Amino acid sequence: MKTVTVLGSTGSVGTQTLDLLAAQRDRFAVQALVGGRNVALLAQQARALGARLAVVADPTLHAALVEALAGSGIEVASGPSAVVDAASEAADWTMAAIGGAAGLPATLAAIKRGGAVALANKEALVCAGDVMLRAVADAGATLLPVDSEHNAIFQAMADGNRDAVESITLTASGGPFRRATLEEMARARPEAALRHPIWSMGAKISIDSATMMNKGLELIEAARLFGLASADIAVLVHPQSVIHGMVHYRDGSVLAQLGSPDMRVPIAHTLAWPQRLATTAKRLDLAALGRLEFEAPDPVRFPALRLAREALEAGGAAPCVLNAANEVAVAAFLDGRLGFLDIAAIVSDVVEAFGVGPADTLAAVLDLDARARAAAVRACAGRDRPAA
């Protein structure tokens, strides 16, 4: 039996992880499930999988979780420090799927404990790259990429010939506004931006996909995970999302990983690694698909991608500030307080205001993150509300 903990079990990645665990009850024992606020789902999951511990991040929901798990024998805890404690407890495999920089303390705690950490929480690696990679090396932890693109690169690099890698390509669906004009994007409402053509995901990453900031964060994530320079990471729009990533080798060979766009495939890969797990994911039928399309991303309509690349190249504080400003701007857009195109504009202004400083300790990262958020809140308040 492999012991597993799922951080962010009530989210999109979390629930898909639990689908896989539920189908293999004889192979996995669930230690802890951690959710943010959705007590009803968390309790249902904990009962269904016989978790030892259930943790809700919002401490005001402690009593509700106790009540929902009454008579189950499942231990209950709440609050941010209980989340970190759960991540620190022994487990063979941890899914780090809390959304945003809020997941950093728990993701870092899981890494420090050692063992295998399946990383969905890309924002933690973007804002605290140096800190996390040092912790991985110190604890001898194994980071297994969950993002389908990074998981694809990880698989295509599996022959171990890392010195022969020339570059990599991350594919992008192009999101819901791939064909939209700038005028249409300026008027876009959250409902339209949330309507992703391929993937069903949490709200924040869906908006990031619409602005292509998601690909920008993935660019930074890839540089950190695979030790590559910005110039060696290309982004290619591929609307069918069947090829998830490609590794280009020095001899001209290109190894790609393909699969139906279903997050259960990369999640299962990290769960079973270095073995494989059977899934019910739809099998790829290339004849039915007919053709695969590719195009370069449009830098004019999707400036977020350029902003992320510039932040990666600037290094230091820039990726952390970029991520914090983006989280604030996306939340404001989802609340109807900001226009769609204002998201990248806010990020640009805040990153420029902060310049480049160090972000090489956890304290420095948390301080930067808080200051960048405050600056982004002020910048959002200074913009006109989008017209009705």
Ligand SMILES: NC(=O)c1ccc[n+]([C@@H]2O[C@H](COP(=O)([O-])OP(=O)(O)OC[C@H]3O[C@@H](n4cnc5c(N)ncnc54)[C@H](OP(=O)(O)O)[C@@H]3O)[C@@H](O)[C@H]2O)c1
């Ligand atoms: N969805 C995808 O297909 C996908 C693909 C690749 C990578 N990712 C990455 O995976 C991560 C999760 O994405 P998602 O789409 O699954 O997001 P999501 O559906 O919004 O789920 C986020 C999860 O984090 C929990 N949470 C939020 N704040 C928390 C806090 N302060 N402490 C503890 N838990 C907290 C939420 O709990 P409640 O809902 O109970 O409040 C929920 O379980 C993100 O970093 C995203 O970029 C997602």
